Amino acid sequence: MRRFVLGLALVLVGAGAQAEPAREAEPARQAQASPPPTGAPAAPVPAACTDFAWPLMREETWFAAPGLARVASGDTLRPEMPGAVLTLKPEAEVAFPVAPSRVPPPGSYGGVLRFPAPIRPGIHQVTLSDEAWIDVSQDGQTTRPPVDHTVNRDCPTLRKSLRYQFGTAPVIIEISGAKRDTIKIAVAPVE
Known part of the structure; x- marks a missing residue:
């Protein structure tokens, strides 16, 4: 047998x-x-979208999910909802808590997204679907530099991901220089 x-x-x-x-x-x-x-089943992920410095398939899945949550500039992104479509405003209408570290081009869009204080300090990544500038602050007065970043202009669904060391204070994420009035964003601890 x-x-x-x-x-x-x-x-x-x-x-x-x-x-x-x-x-x-x-x-x-x-x-x-x-x-x-x-x-x-969803279409296969383009090969260019696997060519980042670290894996972003988790974010790719979130961005492709039907019914991806929409949040407005000024809203809070809940940890249980790590990915969303952020509605942006013309730059002149955005009240950035901290001045962007790079001057946005004329006619671009921006927005502010809040994220609750992480339960545990550590490295988190902020990922965008399109070209835009990211600034992060945890004190509401200064921007925090990223510890690493990866960009790929050939991927149609993901553009960049930046990693930041977060403490246990609430996080302010500022998006500036976007070409459109919406952008997909994900904020999550590094896997």
Whole structure:
């Protein structure tokens, strides 16, 4: 009986290994087909979106989720809702608590997002879907420099991710220099 079970297991493993090359060609056929119907699996992530200094698949998943929460400038992003669409305003209408560390270009958009004090201090990453400038403050008076960053202009769904050392005070995230009036943002501890 053991030999039969072992033989069956080897046959199934071998069949799975032989079927693998056919699966590799599947994404190419799917890319040429029409968009998947509602409820169908999401399209494969473009290769350029995996070319960041650290993995951002968690953020990619949040940004692609149906019904992604919308928050307005000045709102608080709850930790249980780490990703959202932030509605921005024309720069002239934004009251930044701390002056942006880079002068925004004319005609750009900006906004302020608050994040509650982290339970544990540590490195968190702030990820954006599009080009914009990020400033972070925990004292409401000065900006905190990032400890690291990664940018990829070839990814259509993610643009940049910056890592910051957060203490246990509330966080203010300022977005400036955006080209559109909305941007997807995620704030979460480093995995």
